[in-house]
Structure formats: structure tokens, C-alpha cells
Amino acid sequence: MLLFETLLSDETKTEKAIHIYKSYYSYMIYIAGRHLSDPADREDAAQDCMLKLISIIDSIDTSDEARLKGLCGVVTRNIAKNICKRKEKSNVSLEEIFNVETREPSPENIVVANDTLRRLVNAIERLSPTYRDVLKLKFFNQLKEHEIARLLDLPPKTVNQRIFRGKALLRKSIEEENLNE
Amino acid sequence: MNDKKFEELLGKAFEIEQNNEVSREPSEEELFEAAPFGEKQLEYVKSVCQKDKKFPWTKHVARAAAILLCVSLAGFGLLMIDPGIRATVGDNITRFVDEYINIDFSESSKEHPVDISKTEIGYVPEGFELCEDLSDDEKISLVYADDDNYLFIDIVSSGEILISYELDEHNVTYLKINGYDGYVTYDEVTAQGSVCWGNSSFTVVISGFTSRNELIKVAESISFTR
Numbered sequence: 001m002l003l004f005e006t007l008l009s010d011e012t013k014t015e016k017a018i019h020i021y022k023s024y025y026s027y028m029i030y031i032a033g034r035h036l037s038d039p040a041d042r043e044d045a046a047q048d049c050m051l052k053l054i055s056i057i058d059s060i061d062t063s064d065e066a067r068l069k070g071l072c073g074v075v076t077r078n079i080a081k082n083i084c085k086r087k088e089k090s091n092v093s094l095e096e097i098f099n100v101e102t103r104e105p106s107p108e109n110i111v112v113a114n115d116t117l118r119r120l121v122n123a124i125e126r127l128s129p130t131y132r133d134v135l136k137l138k139f140f141n142q143l144k145e146h147e148i149a150r151l152l153d154l155p156p157k158t159v160n161q162r163i164f165r166g167k168a169l170l171r172k173s174i175e176e177e178n179l180n181e
Numbered sequence: 182m183n184d185k186k187f188e189e190l191l192g193k194a195f196e197i198e199q200n201n202e203v204s205r206e207p208s209e210e211e212l213f214e215a216a217p218f219g220e221k222q223l224e225y226v227k228s229v230c231q232k233d234k235k236f237p238w239t240k241h242v243a244r245a246a247a248i249l250l251c252v253s254l255a256g257f258g259l260l261m262i263d264p265g266i267r268a269t270v271g272d273n274i275t276r277f278v279d280e281y282i283n284i285d286f287s288e289s290s291k292e293h294p295v296d297i298s299k300t301e302i303g304y305v306p307e308g309f310e311l312c313e314d315l316s317d318d319e320k321i322s323l324v325y326a327d328d329d330n331y332l333f334i335d336i337v338s339s340g341e342i343l344i345s346y347e348l349d350e351h352n353v354t355y356l357k358i359n360g361y362d363g364y365v366t367y368d369e370v371t372a373q374g375s376v377c378w379g380n381s382s383f384t385v386v387i388s389g390f391t392s393r394n395e396l397i398k399v400a401e402s403i404s405f406t407r
Binding site: 018047 | 188193197200202207212213217218222230
């Protein structure tokens with residue numbers, strides 16, 4: 001029974017992993033390309049991202065494409081930044097890599113009915129990626145602290161601190177915006 | 182806004198932020214054109230998954246260990262239903278975790294045997310009045326109280342009563358009470374303490390929420406008419 005369970009879960013995991021890599025490989029390369037100019041480095045970043053996602057594959061919900069894409073984006077960006085730091089390479093523009101322009105946000109996406117929600121979105125976009133990534137994995141991808149720690153190569157304590165501080169910064173930011181208006 | 186509501190709002194805000202981010206990015210077709218997923222990538226992900234299940238026995242060992250742990254915990258839980266076992270385990274855990282000093286007066290001076298039925302208490306702190314007397318032929322057990330606090334006086338006709346003090350929380354000091362060996366312990370934070378003294382024929386323990394000096398004063402006021 002145990003053996004059967006293991007084999008079954010392994011097969012499901014492999015299918016899940018192939019689905020993720022197939023669907024988001026190009027996106028991972030694109031995100032990595034924001035920080036890395038060398039195609040080999042970008043490939044490494046995508047592969048590292050996949051390795052990390054496999055390590056928490058049981059917690060990943062593949063039915064929600066938006067969340068999955070967000071997750072791939074955060075993890076790849078983090079890995080790419082780390083590779084970039086290691087190699088001390090300069091950033092390279094997107095146009096150079098993809099020959100496509102970075103788009104402005106479409107108006108329908110910025111218009112948000114709830115005023116507090118709008119302020120919060122603005123605050124999130126202004127927030128440093130250090131906090132934004134952790135908060136996104138926690139509250140958008142619904143991951144646990146130890147899973148976030150594994151994905152971002154951080155000690156769990158640091159993850160907790162960043163969640164706490166990130167939330168405080170966002171609260172402060174929307175409160176200040178309230179006062180200014 | 183409470184924390185739970187804020188976190189819910191945060192989830193929604195990140196959903197919008199994600200949509201905004203996606204809208205700024207190239208389309209999936211453009212991305213695929215720039216970096217297509219091919220055989221090489223498929224082989225990679227398959228090989229990684231294969232490597233991941235290279236040693237499935239470790240998973241079996243882990244699962245077996247988890248099952249064993251659950252069974253042991255369930256067995257332990259069943260055992261703990263018995264009050265005797267529970268008390269023994271609790272006692273052993275307490276001894277293991279905390280450091281204690283144990284006091285008994287059985288080896289103390291055998292001179293001046295005392296008859297506790299002729300006990301006189303000469304002093305109790307101001308405001309304290311006797312509210313309960315649980316004394317019988319073998320022991321004297323009195324409870325004094327003022328508006329907020331209690332003072333307990335227990336006297337037994339044996340020096341073999343074991344008294345334990347936790348060393349971490351209390352400062353235990355040796356002293357003589359009316360010529361008998363004694364100890365006083367006082368916790369400044371909770372403003373409570375106790376004094377115990379005796380010899381091979383009796384043990385007195387006074388404890389309560391009053392000052393250290395008052396406890397000693399009460400102790401010194403206790404006399405046994407010979």
C-alpha cells in the first residue's frame with residue numbers, strides 16, 4: 001500500500017513538474033532576463049527555479065494559473081538576482097533580450113473600486129522587492145513560512161521578520177496616504 | 182483594520198498587482214517565441230524528477246517512523262489516563278526539567294522532642310485573621326487571611342517531611358529559628374515565601390503572601406509548651 005502510494009504520488013509529482021516547466025519556462029527565462037544577460041545564466045535560473053518548486057511541489061496548486069505564474073516570477077527573480085550578485089554582472093534591458101517593449105499598466109487594471117485596496121496596491125508596487133516577494137508568496141500564493149524560506153534561500157526567522165515588517169510598512173504607507181488626502 | 186482583514190485585503194491587492202504586472206509583460210506567444218520550451222527542457226525536468234525518487238526507501242523509512250511515532254504517542258496517551266502513571270511521569274519530568282533542593286529534618290538534632298499539641302502562635306501579621314482550622318491529632322493546619330492574602334501554618338509531628346524548593350525561582354537561605362535548623366525562601370517578584378524548620382520530632386512550614394521579615398517573625402513566635 002505504501003509502495004503504491006509512493007509510486008502514485010511520484011507519477012503525479014512528475015506530471016505536475018512537467019506541466020509547470022512547460023507552461024512557465026519561457027516566462028522564467030523572461031524574468032531571469034531582467035537581471036541576467038548571459039543566456040546560459042538565464043537557463044540556470046529557470047532550472048534552479050524548477051528545482052525549488054519541485055521541493056515544495058505538494059503545496060503548489062497548478063489549477064490557479066495566476067498564482068502559479070506569480071510564484072514562478074518571484075522565485076525566478078530571486079534566483080536571477082542572486083546569480084547576478086555572484087557574477088557582478090550589469091543589468092541588461094528587456095528590449096535587448098526579447099525585442100519587446102515593457103508595457104504600461106492598462107487602465108482597467110489600475111481602476112480599483114475599493115479605495116483602501118487601491119492604496120494598498122499602490123503601496124505594494126512601491127514596496128521594496130525584499131518585502132514584496134515574501135508577502136506575495138505568503139498572502140497571494142498562500143505558502144507557509146518554511147516553504148517561502150526554502151524557495152528564497154532564507155532562514156525561516158528572516159521570512160517571519162520580513163512578513164511582519166512588510167505588513168507594518170504597507171500599513172504605514174496607506175495610513176500616510178490617508179493623511180495626505 | 183484588524184490583522185485578519187488586512188491580510189485578506191493583502192491577498193486581493195496582490196492579485197491586482199499580479200494582473201498589473203502581467204499586463205506590463207509580453208504575451209505568452211511572444212515569450213514562447215523568444216524562449217521556446219523544447220526537448221532539452223523536458224529531458225531536464227524528467228531527469229530532476231527521476232533523481233528525486235532515486236531512493237524511495239528513505240520515504241518508506243520516514244513514513245514507518247511517522248507511523249511508529251503516532252502509535253507510540255497514542256500508547257503513551259492511553260497510559261496517561263491512569264492517575265498513578267500520570268503523577269509519576271509528571272514528577273519525573275519536573276525533576277528532570279527543574280533543579281530542586283530537598284529539605285527534611287529527620288537527621289537534625291534529636292534533642293528537645295516536641296509535642297505539637299501544645300503549640301502556641303504568638304504573632305500573626307496585622308490584618309490577618311484565622312479563617313480555617315484543619316488541624317487533627319497528627320497535624321496542625323491553620324489558614325490565616327487578610328483582605329487579599331493568605332498565610333498558611335502547617336505543623337506535623339515528624340521530621341521526615343520532604344520539602345522541595347525550586348532553585349531557579351527562590352532564594353533558599355539557611356537560618357536558625359528558636360535554636361532549630363531552618364530555611365527561608367522568598368520570591369521578591371510574587372512577594373511570597375515560606376519558612377520551614379524543625380528537628381527529628383516535628384516540622385513546621387509557614388508560607389504565604391507577606392514580607393520575608395514578617396514570615397520570620399511569625400516563625401519565631403511559635404512555641405511548644407513542654
